[in-house]
Amino acid sequence: MIALVLACALVALGVIGYGTVGIWMAAAGGFALFIVIMMMTVMPLLLKMESALAR
Numbered sequence: 001m002i003a004l005v006l007a008c009a010l011v012a013l014g015v016i017g018y019g020t021v022g023i024w025m026a027a028a029g030g031f032a033l034f035i036v037i038m039m040m041t042v043m044p045l046l047l048k049m050e051s052a053l054a055r
Contacts, residue, residue, distance in 0.1 A: 004040075007032035 007029050014026025 003032070003036045007036050 010029030010032060011026050012029075014022045014024070014029055016022070017025055
């Protein structure tokens, strides 16, 4: 949850910022947001598959 908030803050700071640094901050925040969302959705599915295979 903290990573989600920090990724959103990084995107917001990049959008508010100006110049090329703002663009890179927004891109880094977007990538971090993508990673956080993937971890929130994929990891529970992988754990469920692993527990099903262990049986």
